[in-house]
Structure formats: structure tokens, C-alpha cells
Amino acid sequence: MGLKRLRWMWIVALTAIVQMSSPACARPQVPETVSVSFAAAGDFGMSGDSAATLGAMADADVDFVLALGDLSYSGTGSEPGWCAYARSFFPANFPFQILVGNHEDDSGEDGRIAQFADCLPDRMGAVGSYGVQYYFDYANLARFIMVSPDLTVDGQHYYYGEDSEQFRWLASAIDDARDSGIPWVIVGMHKNCLSMGPYYCRIFQDLLSLLVEKKVDLVLHAHEHDYQRTHQLTTGPGCEVVEVDAFNPDCVVDDGPDDLYRKGAGIIAVTVGTGGGDLYDLDLADPEAGYFARWMGANADPRKGFVEVRVSDEELTAAFVGTTPTSDFADGFKIVTPR
Numbered sequence: 020m021g022l023k024r025l026r027w028m029w030i031v032a033l034t035a036i037v038q039m040s041s042p043a044c045a046r047p048q049v050p051e052t053v054s055v056s057f058a059a060a061g062d063f064g065m066s067g068d069s070a071a072t073l074g075a076m077a078d079a080d081v082d083f084v085l086a087l088g089d090l091s092y093s094g095t096g097s098e099p100g101w102c103a104y105a106r107s108f109f110p111a112n113f114p115f116q117i118l119v120g121n122h123e124d125d126s127g128e129d130g131r132i133a134q135f136a137d138c139l140p141d142r143m144g145a146v147g148s149y150g151v152q153y154y155f156d157y158a159n160l161a162r163f164i165m166v167s168p169d170l171t172v173d174g175q176h177y178y179y180g181e182d183s184e185q186f187r188w189l190a191s192a193i194d195d196a197r198d199s200g201i202p203w204v205i206v207g208m209h210k211n212c213l214s215m216g217p218y219y220c221r222i223f224q225d226l227l228s229l230l231v232e233k234k235v236d237l238v239l240h241a242h243e244h245d246y247q248r249t250h251q252l253t254t255g256p257g258c259e260v261v262e263v264d265a266f267n268p269d270c271v272v273d274d275g276p277d278d279l280y281r282k283g284a285g286i287i288a289v290t291v292g293t294g295g296g297d298l299y300d301l302d303l304a305d306p307e308a309g310y311f312a313r314w315m316g317a318n319a320d321p322r323k324g325f326v327e328v329r330v331s332d333e334e335l336t337a338a339f340v341g342t343t344p345t346s347d348f349a350d351g352f353k354i355v356t357p358r
Contacts, residue, residue, distance in 0.1 A: 053160075053331055053332060054160075054329060054330060054331040055082050055157045055158070055160055055161060055329070055330050056079075056080070056081045056082050056327065056328065056329040056330070057081050057082055057083050057084065057085060057163075057327075057328055058076040058079055058081045058084050058085070058325050058326065058327050058328075058340075059084070059085040059086075059087060059207065059239050059291060059325060059326045059328065060072060060076075060086070060087065060241065060291050060292070060293055060294035060324070060325035060326065061086065061087030061088045061089055061118075061120060061209060061240075061241020061242065061291065061292050061294055062087075062088070062089040062120070062241050062242070062244050062292040062293070062294050062295065062296040063086070063089070063090055063091070063092070063105075063294035063295045063296065064091065064092040064093070064294070064295045064296050065091065065092070065093060065100075065101065065104055065295075066295050066296075068295040068323045068342070068343055069294055069295025069296075069323075070108075070295075071295075071323065071342040071343055072293070072294050072295050072323055072324060072325055072342045073105060073108040073294075074108050074342075075324070075325070075340060075342045076108070076109075076325055077108040077109050077113075079327055079340065081327065082114070082157070083113070083114035083115070083116055083142075083143060084109075084113075084114070084115045084116065085116050085118070085163070085165070085207055085239065086105075086115060086116065086117045086118065086139075086294075087118055087120070087207055087208070087209055087239060087240070087241035087291070087292075088117075088118050088119055088120020088121070088122070088123065088209030088241055088242070089120035089121065089122045089123070089129075089209065089241065089242070089292075089296070090105075090117065090120065090122070090123060090129070090130070090135060091122075091129050091130055092122065092129055092296060093129060093130075094128075094129055094130075095127055095128075095129070095130060096130065097129055097130050098130040098131070098134035098135050098137075098138060099134075099138055101130070101135070102135065102138030102139050103138075105139065106138075106139070112142060113142075114142035114143050115139050115142075116141065116142070116143060116145075116155075116163075116165075117132070117135055117136065117139050117150050118150060118151075118165045118167065118207060118208070118209060119132035119150055119151050119167050119170055119172055119209065120170075120209040120241065120242065121170060121209065121210070121242070123135060124167075124170040124171050124172050125171045125172060125173070125174065132150045132151060132172060133150070133172075133173075135150065136149055136150040141153075141155075143155040143157075143163075144156075147188075151167050151170075151172050151177070152165065152166055152167055152177065152185065152188065153165055154192050156196075156201060157330075159199070159200060159201055160201065160202065160203060160330060160331075160332065161201065161202070161203035161204070161205060161330050162192070162193075162196035162201050162203070162204050162205070163205050163207065164189065164192050164193065164196075164204065164205070164206045164207070165206075165207045165208070166179065166185070166189055166206065166207075166208045166226075167208065167209065168185075168208055168210055168221065168222040168223065168226055169210050169221040169222060169223070170209065170210070178223075179222065179223070179225060179226040179229070180223065180225045180226075181225040181229075186225065186226070186229065189206075189226075189229065190229060190233070193206075193233045193235065194233075202282075202332060202356070203236050203237075203330050203335060204233070204235050204236055205235070205236060205237045205238075205239065205328075205330075206230060206235050206237075206238050206239070207238075207239040207240075208222065208238075208239070208240060209240070209241050209242050210222050210240065210242045211240035211241070211242050211243055211247075211288075211290045211292075212226075212227050212240070212263060212288070213227070213247075213249060213261075213263070213288060213307050213310050213311075214243055214247060214290065214305070214307060215247060215301045215302050215303060215305040215307065215308050215311060215314060215316075216243035216245050216247070216290075216299050216300075216301055216302070216316065217243065217299055217300075218242065218243055219263075219264070220263040220264070221242075223263075224260070224262070224263050227261060227263065228260055228261070230286055230288075231252060231253060231254060231260075231261050231285070231286055232254070234253065234283055234284075234285060234286065235286050236282065236286070236287075236335060236354060237286070237287055237288075237289065237328070237335065237337070237354070238286055238287070238288040238289070239288075239289055239291065239326070240288065240289065240290040240291070240292070241290065241291060241292040241294075242290070242292055243290055243292050243299055244292045244293065244296045244297060244298045244299045244316075244317075245290060245292060245293065245298055245299050245301055245314065245315060245316035245317070246289075246290065246291055246292075246293050246313070246314060246315040246316070246322075246324075246339055246348075246350070247289070247290040247301075247311055247313075247314045247315075248287065248288070248289045248290075248311065248312050248313045248314070248350060248352070249286075249287055249288045249289075249310045249311055249312065250271045250272075250273060250274045250275055250287075250310060250311070250312050251271070251272050251273040251275060251280045251281075251284055251285040251286065251287050252270050252271060252272065252285045252286055252287075252288075252310065253270065253272045253284060253285030253286070254270065255269070255272070256269065257269030258270035261310075263307075264306055264307065265306055265307070266306055266307055266308065266309035266310060268309065270310075271309075271310070272284050272285040273285070274312065275312050275352060278312075278351060278352040278353065279352070279353050279355060280352065280353065280354045280355070281354070281355065281357055282334075282335075282354050282355060282356045282357065283356075283357070287352070287354070289326060289337070291324075291325060291326045291339070293315075293322070293323050293324050293325065294323070294325065295323055297317070298316050298317035298321050298323075299316055299317055300316055300317045300318040301314055301315075301316035301317075301318060301319050303319075312352075313350045315339075315346075315348045315350075320346040320347075320348035321345050321346055321348075322341045322342075322343055322345050322346045322347075322348045323341070323342050323343040323345075324339055324340050324341040324342045324343070325339075325340055325342070326338070326339055326340070327340050332356070333355065333356045334353055334354060334355045334356065335353065335354040336351070336352075336353045337351065337352055337353075338350065338351040339351070
């Protein structure tokens with residue numbers, strides 16, 4: 020059993036003791052730590068490939084998982100079965116943090132997010148609406164903010180256009196993390212934006228521009244069944260806005276030939292809709308192709324897998340972990356705090 024697994028079992032035991040004498044909404048007591056690790060992916064299903072991904076996540080010895088929507092692909096009423104399926108790979112009470120995708124919103128195509136949240140509950144002290152729009156902090160090291168652009172849950176459409184309620188909530192959560200001295204801000208959502216895949220940016224320009232303006236360290240997407248990682252992007256001379264459906268080389272602050280980036284210089288966005296569903300083709304002639312450093316899809320080194328991220332005070336290290344033998348695709352990069 021790995022050291023992180025033992026540490027997590029200790030955290031769970033301590034949390035149970037604290038919760039017996041604290042309000043139900045109290046945050047779990049996470050010990051001060053110099054690092055945190057997590058796994059992230061979306062678009063799972065219940066196939067042999069999804070089992071390979073979930074099993075590898077469990078073996079990765081991470082502190083928690085971020086499941087970025089589109090969970091079961093098994094029709095209405097599939098929530099309890101998929102929850103039991105996902106839980107079977109992990110220790111009891113392991114933090115498997117979920118987020119709504121377009122298959123779990125009010126369409127109800129493959130279940131409803133509220134029912135998934137009942138059987139895969141929050142275990143990280145989420146602030147907000149768990150499964151839909153929430154954040155949690157890991158010690159004073161990192162804030163994880165989960166949002167749901169272009170999805171409708173319980174009749175509420177989540178639209179992060181400028182000056183909307185959701186836009187203000189996200190901006191406030193980012194600013195509060197900075198004001199609190201939390202060095203790393205990571206934002207996750209189901210739908211993606213910049214892409215060489217089949218979908219247009221359904222999070223829309225205002226949300227992309229907010230993330231760029233705030234210099235969020237890492238943005239995680241799913242929805243498209245592929246892997247795509249951007250260069251580090253920001254605005255500045257020659258780039259007033261990182262524009263959707265176009266490419267402006269002046270928006271690339273670092274094209275990352277060494278896969279090493281400077282913290283605070285811009286955002287890196289990663290799409291990892293590779294949890295188990297069938298992969299999509301990529302269009303390498305897409306107008307946004309110039310924004311990307313690495314990619315993989317059905318027609319380009321196809322492989323299922325997840326992103327493993329490790330964060331310390333000084334650096335964030337991320338790697339795509341392949342879980343199927345269909346190719347040897349791999350990727351990795353690092354964001355380092357300037358000295």
C-alpha cells in the first residue's frame with residue numbers, strides 16, 4: 020500500500036472523528052502538506068476501456084479523482100449501478116468528485132447529476148452546489164473550481180457570459196483564492212472550447228477570456244473524446260483576446276518546446292475526454308490548431324487514459340497516463356514558479 024493511500028486512510032479516520040463533533044457542513048480536516056496529487060478524466064461508460072482507466076486511477080496513488088462529466092452512458096436510472104461500478108475500484112470513502120456533463124443534466128439522457136451526487140457524495144468540503152458549480156481547497160496549496168457552462172440543471176441554465184451570476188461567482192472564487200494566498204488555481208468543466216475536434220466552443224468567449232485574464236494555472240475539459248493540450252496562452256501586445264475559431268500566434272506566450280512553463284504567464288487548457296468512450300477524430304487543419312502543443316484522437320495515436328497532476332508549492336507536474344495498448348501516446352508538462 021502506497022504512502023499516499025496510507026495518508027488518505029488517516030485523513031478519512033480523522034475526518035470521521037471531527038465530523039462527530041462538528042456541523043455536517045464542516046470541511047474535512049486536511050493536514051498541512053507540501054503536495055497534492057489527483058487524477059482527472061471524463062466520458063467514461065462501463066466498458067473494458069473504462070475499467071482500465073478507473074483501475075489505473077486507483078493504482079496511481081492519488082489523493083482524489085475529478086470526474087469531468089458524462090459518467091455512465093447507460094440510460095435513465097443508471098446512477099446507482101454506475102456509482103457502485105466506480106466505487107468498486109477505490110477504497111471506501113475515497114474522494115471521487117463528480118461534475119455534471121450533458122448526459123446528466125436536465126436532459127436526463129443517462130441519469131441525473133443529483134442522483135449521482137447521492138451515491139458519489141462530496142468528500143472534500145465543497146463550497147457551492149456539489150456536482151454542478153462548486154470549489155474546494157486542498158490545505159492552502161490549491162483551489163479546485165468546478166463549473167458547468169452551457170448545461171441546465173434543475174431548470175437553471177449555467178451561462179458564464181460577462182456580468183451573469185455564474186460569471187461573477189467564478190471570478191469571485193478565483194479572486195478569493197488569490198487573496199487568501201492559495202498559490203494554484205485549477206478550473207474544471209465538462210464542455211470544452213479551443214479544439215481540433217468536432218465541437219464549437221460551447222463555453223463561449225466570455226468564459227474563455229475570464230480564465231485568460233485571471234491567469235488560471237490549469238483548465239481541464241472533457242466532452243470531446245480525445246486529448247488536446249494547448250500551449251500557454253495569454254493576452255498582450257498583438258493579442259487583445261484569445262479568440263475562438265481563429266489562431267493568433269501573439270497569444271502564445273510559451274510554445275513549450277521543452278514542456279516547461281512559467282507560473283503566472285498564462286493558462287494551459289487540457290481536454291481529457293478519454294475515460295472510456297469511443298474516441299473522436301481530430302482535424303489538424305482546424306483554425307485553432309496552432310494553439311495546441313500535443314493531441315491524440317481516433318485518427319491520431321488513439322489511446323484511452325487520464326491526466327495525473329501533482330502540485331507542490333513550487334511546481335505543477337501533469338502527465339497523460341495511457342490505459343489501453345492501442346498506441347504508445349504519452350504527454351507531460353510542468354509549470355514552475357519563477358525564482
